[in-house]
Amino acid sequence: MRYLFILYVFLDYIKIIVPTINSLAVTTTPIAKKRNIQTRVLKLSRQLLHCQELINERKNKCKLIGDLLVKEIPKFIDRLHPHRDATLKKIMSNYLFSDCSGIIQSGIYDSDVYPIWLKGGYRFIHIYCDMESGSHITNKTGWITFQQRKNGKINFNRGWEDYVNGFGNPNEDYWAGLETIFLLTWQNEIVFSYGYRIFRPNLRVDLEGWDGFHAYVEYKRFYLNSESNYRISGLGKRFGTAYRSNFRNSVVQNEFSTFDHPAEGYYFLPGCSGPHNSGWWFLGCSFSNLNGVYQGPTEKMSERFGIYWYQWVLINPNNTALKHASMKIQF
Incomplete structure (x- = not known):
């Protein structure tokens, strides 16, 4: 009998407490949500600032690397292929260009000495082409x-x-x-x-x-x-x-x-x-x-x-x- 009485008392207490808790939850949820959103926005702002700092740092590093490559790549090409101009002219000679305009049409625009195929003489001549x-x-x-x-x-x-x-x-x-x-x-x-x-x-x-x-x-x-x-x-x-x-x-x-x-x-x-x-x-x-x-x-x-x-x-x-x-x- 004593245990049964305690159970009834506990149930009555639950009936009183639960509505009170529910009412409190209803009244405090919007404030909590607002604070949660503010906290998230603040965190995102900090993350964006950090990302921007990283991007700027990467840009500066890329610029330095790019400037270095612009200066150094031609040097590496010269080391790897020191006779590229002579090779270019040798390759060009296989195309039998008959004038300087044809050389320009092939994508070469520098004024220089090039091999021209002399049709009547059936031979090459090396002659200066004014491309400018x-x-x-x-x-x-x-x-x-x-x-x-x-x-x-x-x-x-x-x-x-x-x-x-x-x-x-x-x-x-x-x-x-x-x-x-x-x-x-x-x-x-x-x-x-x-x-x-x-x-x-x-x-x-x-x-x-x-x-x-x-x-x-x-x-x-x-x-x-x-x-x-x-x-x-x-x-x-x-x-x-x-x-x-x-x-x-x-x-x-x-x-x-x-x-x-x-x-x-x-x-x-x-x-x-x-x-x-x-x-x-x-x-x-x-x-x-x-x-x-x-x-x-x-x-x-x-x-x-x-x-x-x-x-x-x-x-x-x-x-x-x-x-x-x-x-x-x-x-």
Whole structure:
């Protein structure tokens, strides 16, 4: 009986306590939830700040590593493959590029000496490609440089055989040779069902004085006639800055002459540029001679001995001697 009484008392106590606890729980839950949310938000904020610090630290480390790699990777490549440029040119030679524009189309854009396949001669020539100068006529880059004056290291006072075969260094002073120039102008031959057609290249002349003044001229169409002492033929309309429109062309359609092989029937005035100091397309008192004697920075352009361009004094009031001169073709 005593245990039964205790059980009844306990049940009555439970009936009183449980509602009280439930009422307290209902009234305190929103406050507890609010505090819990605030605690979580605070923790998340701290975690985000910590993540941001880690990200910034990683960025700085990655930047340092990236800068180091940019500097060091080329050195490692040089160590692993020290002759990559020569290898590149060797690989290129297997593609039989016939002009500099084709090299650009293959994804190589640096001006440099490249192997060009000479179709008419069935052989390679190494020649400088100007990949930077654009063209007023074709809107393309990629010029085959067959004549170049840069430093005066090469003597241009040479005989006929040298001018036919070529001489010099394509990276410096250079003359590709009349026979090579002639064959280059025949590179772009298109075969049709009824025959074939030759598309002639355009000619570009670049001139730069010791005072930094630069001018150029482009001629539409240019080729040589090998049967008449490599006479210039078919020189077309001109564009550029190295001429005055009311004056005749500085490059004249004459036969080529040297001191030991002057063109027959031509005359050369003693006070003008002529075969006495180089090979060129001379006649009388010539209008140009880019193969003349290389002059220094303090000299003026010389009509008789130096690298000469008739209209230079008209476009450059200083009339300084030419520091650089080059002749190029492009299809």
